[in-house]
Amino acid sequence: MAQATASRRSEYDRRDESAAGKGKRTVVKTDAESGLEVTAVDSIRAVDRARWNDVVRSARCGSVFHRYEWLEAIETGLGHPAKHLLVEKDDNLIGLLPNVVVDIEKTPFQRLSSAYPGFGGPVITTDIAESLSLLADAVPDLCTGRTIVHQIRGLDTDYLRYNNALRSEGYRPYRRECRFVLDLSRGYEAVKDDMSKGRRRGIRKGRETDHEIIETELTRANIERFYQSYRRVMDRVGGDIYPFSFFEALRGMESRVLLLTLRIDGEYAGGCLQLLDEERNAVHGFFAAIPREYYDDHASELLYDSVIQWGLDHGYETYDLGSTNASFEDGVYRFKEGFGGQPIPILVWERGCSPLWPLVRAGRSLYWPHHFD
Structure with a gap:
């Protein structure tokens, strides 16, 4: 030996x-x-x-x-x-x-x-x-x-x-903490039926705007634009801000990252960055950056709805909306709960x-x- x-x-x-x-x-x-x-x-x-x-x-x-x-x-x-x-x-x-x-x-x-x-x-x-x-x-x-x-x-x-x-x-x-997880295998209509009236109304109102959601290449310029919006959001809510170097490092796993960009009336209205988990057949919501001036346009509902449909189109079984404090008094908890997902500790x-x-x-x-x- x-x-x-x-x-x-x-x-x-x-x-x-x-x-x-x-x-x-x-x-x-x-x-x-x-x-x-x-x-x-x-x-x-x-x-x-x-x-x-x-x-x-x-x-x-x-x-x-x-x-x-x-x-x-x-x-x-x-x-x-x-x-x-x-x-x-x-x-x-x-x-x-x-x-x-x-x-x-x-x-x-x-x-x-x-x-x-x-x-x-x-x-x-x-x-x-x-x-x-x-x-x-x-x-x-x-x-x-x-x-x-x-x-x-x-x-x-x-x-x-x-x-x-x-x-x-x-x-x-x-x-x-907990996570809210949507079962995409049931199809879009079943997922939508489980949403709260407020979330369904937000999606409907958002669709009435002049908007487009684009799957965006993970270039440095696109990441910089997303990061500027992300930083402003985190400054406003007092959250911890990850450095730009981390977002840039994610380019090393580009095939596992989904970056969506929202435009309303031709103007940049935020975006979201999701991780693609092929091992678990899941989409993980990780970063969202919605400027406050687009809240009334239901930008958040539009982006979440777009990820749900993207996941369905690409054969993923679940959409994990990301972490939140496990408290009904928490605003993030209530917002994600409205999409009808299962709370998982x-x-x-x-x-x-x-x-x-x-x-x-x-x-x-x-x-x-x-x-x-």
Whole structure:
């Protein structure tokens, strides 16, 4: 076994040389009985793109948010430090746990998140129980300095299959947000029938305007125009603004991005940027930018309706309208609820990696009193 381990390490050395300047690999856990080895990498570019995406495609829980290109955009466009974990068996990549380090709002601390923005969690093709246990054992080694907690944000209820295993490893569920998901497989009329009267009226009124909605190429100029509108909207509502570099980095996954542009009376009236999740056969609403002066023209309803019809035309089964606080008092919640989607809780698990975490967790309940475990 010692000889085999030495051989494996030589292979890692060769890979490190081939990926010079693109990140480093560190073996953090091994299991001689199962032959599994967990490696940490500090950049997605330390891993072969095809090998990474093959696991995402093959694993049950893989999604567009696990793909190499999305994680590369987070790393290069947002500057979040990467601490991804890989599981290999006999030199075959069989599992992934993507992680980035992000700030914990209203504190001087950080969390290790799988992943943010978007969703993450483990994707494993075989030896699931053993791989999951090794990944959990490796996580504390990644939490150093101000990084005091590991958080897993699962995309959908498929991640419930890991709940008991995660809880046995010290993870606690945390619920604060939800998503509204439309079932497109029923057809347009069925989807429309489930909308509120207000949403249907908004679509009808919007269609009476002189408008057009265009599927827009992801050029730098088009992204800049969308970003200017997006920034104004976020400034007005006091939301966090992603830098332009992140939007530009999304050009690296152009085939998975849908950018729609709305024009009313020939003038730019906003747009929306959606992610195309072929792994889950879903369209994910991610960014919308509607100037206030076009609210009375029902620009939002027009764009959402257009995405629904685009998804139907291209054979997608669901349209995920995106995240919102799980509260009927929240305006975004009520707006998305009006489209008739099914509210799905966002599954989050957290595991403290520092004695400071219980204090931060207790303080969080003061400004998010409605979360529950």
